[in-house]
Amino acid sequence: MKEMLKSILIILLVLLSFIPHNTSPRRENIVQIEQTEVSKGIFFVTPDSSYEALKYIFSLAKENICIMIYQIWHPALEDLIVNAADNGISVYIAMEDNSWNLNFAYNLSQRNTSGRIFIKIDNTEYYYHAKAICVDREILLVSSENFLPTAYPDNLPTLDQRPYNTPSRGFGAIIFDRTIAGQWEDFFLDRFNNRMIWYDGSIGEPPTDNGDTQFERSFGNLTTTNFQAELLLNPGSYEKIIDLINNAKRTIYIEAFYMSLGSSYVNQLIDALRAARARGVIVQIIIEDDWNTQYYSASETIAQLRSYGFYVAPAFDRIGDPIFLHNKAIIIDDFIVVLGSINFSGGGLNANNETGLVIYSTEVAQFFKKVFEWDWNASTTPYFDEDKDGLSYYEETDIYGTNPSSPDYDYVIVQEPQNNAYINKTSFKMRWNYWIEEKITKLEVYLDGLKIAELPSSTKELTLSDLEDQEKHHVKFVPHGIMLMRSTDVYFWVDTIPPSLEIKGLMNNSIVDSAFIIVNVSVSDLAPDTVFVYRNGELICQGIGILNISLLRGMNRLEFIAKDKAGNSNRTVFYIESTKGTIGLxxxxxxxxxxxxxxxxxxxxxxxxxxxxxxxxxxxxxxxxxxxxxxxxxxxxxxxxxxxxxxxxxxxxxxxxxxxxxxxxDISPPNIVFMTGNYTMIFGQLDVKFSVKDFSKFTLIVYVNGKKVVYRIYNGYEEKSLVVSVNGLEDVNITVIAID
Missing domain, CATH: 2.60.40.10 (Immunoglobulins)
Structure with a gap:
């Protein structure tokens, strides 16, 4: 027994030696965060499309997985963790100290035959409230939701109601970026190594099993490269969030689990929202109203927020509360999205161990705005965009003065250029059309604040010349007619200069004894887009920053082509010979x-x-x-x-x-088995039962005395049975055909 304990102690000491240590005190451990151009992002919605994202990030792991979580209990996630460990991947889990987590930790400890699952528990006054997973210091998942079956259902439309009896709404993202992932892993390791205690074997208690329910998904995932991202960590995340609100121009949409009014940090955020409302910004908030404590009243909070002039909806009230709002998200001006674990509370905004992201992207903002619109319409009336003209109800009533019940359109429809486009020439022709031309008598055109033309409605194009290069320009179309008309604004950049491309870590005409090389690709440009990497004419990867490039055995011609958003490009070529590369199988x-x-x-x-x-x-x-x-x-x-x-x-x-x-x-035909041996006529009816089983979908056709009575398509993988009732006849011919 003593020898076994001694061996266990030695193993623990060896394992601990592999974990980096950082002894910096809490207040000095502030990561310098910068806005980063990332290689790819996957954005998801809980519970609709969340488990696919969770499963996917585990499939990408090669060396290690770091998890920080407030609540975790999920049989399918338990399998993902054990399978990863059994495949040689080290899994580090930093969790809050609660009964469900301890039970999950106990389950993992019983299956940790590989010895690669390492669990530590909170031992501080600050909550470990993040909901984040980092893979190989390269990929980071950030979410508002705990890792529970009600947030990450693995078998939709069937949803396991553990621990809660409703699914939870939240936002999440997977970011492929070494800088952001590295910053977060440093944050994780500091806490894991210095501020937590090892899991002690406590069994804990599993959550209550409330049975299953059905949930039909409404949203999928968005995969895009068209965004920039910024990591939010405490202390001080509230400062960035308030700065974003202070710069809002038009709309702020918020989904909140709760808002702890009275905290100094929350009060600063509310003051920023009130200031935004005072300068004409629309503030719409969906907040959960079915969560109350001794110290928090949802109804009082909603009343207070409404008194500030905000439009506030109790979450999912209009459809009977089938979903619980656990989100912590902000969408600003259809361009900025803040998501993650940061609640609107004093601890959430400054003290707890939280993880959030700021995403800068019209595409991502529109993706999550559609979810907000669905949630708003499920919560209250008036509907978010009743007339489906792209403007919210309150934008129309408060900003534009248009009718929210009938579509309002831009009277000038700009065809070229697209809004926020990048143009690679200093002179080009603008083209436009009109929504209802007969209502327009003349059109004024302004360039960067100066009136440059007054045109009849019959004119639908104008050449802009001698535009400043490397500058953003603003064209405003002001139509005049028999009624008050809304103007149309178009912004574009002029960029005629090709990107400057620099490749570090690569020497031309060199020989390497490796199957891959790591290079640092940097681009200097007004609007860099990406760099395409071709190996012997085949596109193998793209991105800016640290790239891992696989090599073929023999000579490799590596061509790097940098492109910017205006269509300008630059290229450079390297020849690298590899003695250990792959063979391009x-x-x-x-x-x-x-x-x-x-x-x-x-x-x-x-x-x-x-x-x-x-x-x-x-x-x-x-x-x-x-x-x-x-x-x-x-x-x-x-x-x-x-x-x-x-x-x-x-x-x-x-x-x-x-x-x-x-x-x-699927090489076998469907198997048809008649399940009844003797058929008898009862009250003029003949009941025949049979089953059909096949690996794939099959079409079932049943004929009774030559007349087709059934034609249906079934899924395979399981038995199907059908009862055929026919009128009493002396001779009955029943033909069953199954086609896969």
Missing amino acids: RIISPQDGDFITNPNVKISWNASINPDYYLIYLNGSLVANVSGNLNSYLLNITDDGLYELKIEAYIDGEIVDVQMIEFSA
Whole structure:
């Protein structure tokens, strides 16, 4: 027993030695955050599209996963963590000290056969309230929602009502950016190493099982590269949020679990919102009204917010409260989105261990604005945009003075350029049209505040010349006619200069003993877009910043093409020879996700050079050793099911490349079984029962005495039964046909 305890202690000490330590005190651990151009983002909505995002980020992990969470209890997430650890990935979890979390930790500890799951518990006065996951210091998931089945349902439309009896609404994002992920991991490790205690084996209590319910999703995910991002960490997140509100020009939409009025930090935020309202900004707030405590009254908070001139809706009241609003999000001027774990409370805005993101993107703001509109319409009336003209009810009544019940459109419809476009010439022709031309008598055109033309309504184009390069320009169209008309504004940038491209970490005509190289790609430009990287003419990646570029064995021609948003481009080429690169193995057929109906499956592949041999695996079992000068193999499939195909290439006994795909096989016809042996006529009716089972969807056709009585499509994978009732006849012919 003593020897076993000694071994456990040694293992713990070894594991601890792998975790970086930072002894900086709390108040000095302030990360300098900057707005970052990121390579990609995935934006999701809970509970509609959240579990897919959660599962996806786990699939990307190669070395380690860091999780900071306030509440965590989820059987499917437990499986994801254990599977990651069993595959050699270290998982570090920093969690708040509560009964559900302890039960989840206990479940993990019982399955931690790999020894790669490390759990620590809060030991401070500050809540570990973040809901964030970082993968390999490269990818960061940030959400408003705890990791619970009601926020991340894994089997929609069926939703597991644990721990709550309603699903929870929230926003989330996955950011692919080494700078942001690295900043957050430093924040995580400081707390994990210096401010927490190891999980002690407590069993805790699982949440109450309220059964299942049905929830139909309304929103998917948005994947885009068209945004910039900024990380929010405490202390001091409230300062950034207030600064954003102070610069709002038109609209502020807020979804809030609660607002703790009376806290000095919340009061500063409310003062900023009141100042925005005073200068004409629309402030709309959806707030949960079914959460009250001894110290907090939702109804009193709503009344107070309304007294400030804000438009406030009790969350989901109009449709009977089937969803619980747990969000903490702000959308400003259809361009800025603030999301994450930061509640509108003193602790949330300054003291707790929180994680938030500021996203700068019209595309992302519009994505989440559609969710806000749906939630508003589910909460109260008047509807958010009753006439569907793109302007909210309160924009029309408070800003434009238009009728919110009938569509109002820009009388001038600008065709060229698009708003916020980048133009790569200093002279170009603007074109426009009119919504209702007969109502317009003349049109005034202003450029950067100066009137440059007064035109009849018949004129629909104007050439702008000698525009300042590297500048933003503003054109205002002011129509005049038989009624008061709204003006139209268009903003655009002039950028004729190609981007300046710099590649660090790469030497031309060099030889490397590696399968990949890491380079730092920087671009200087008014509006940099991205850099495309081509290897031997094939696009292999794109982005700005740190890029990991895979190499082929032999000579690699790497071409970097930088493009800006105006369409200007610049390029540079490097020649790199690799002695350890991959061979460019690619499976040609079947393709990933294919559905196969022939038991004889021809596998084909190609590679840039021939290896010594290939090993072919099917569902983890070796099925063939193939010579390196071949590029096809015939598989024989005997059973229906899902198959994982893996091909490994070897040179000198070492694996040099590997490719994997999944395909489905359905080679058997549907199985029809009549479930009743003796048929009897009762009151002139004949009841016949049968079942149909198949791997894929099938069409069921039933004929009774030659007349088609059933034609339906069913899903496969499970038995289906149908009762056919017919009028009493001496001879009855029943034909059942199933086609997959």
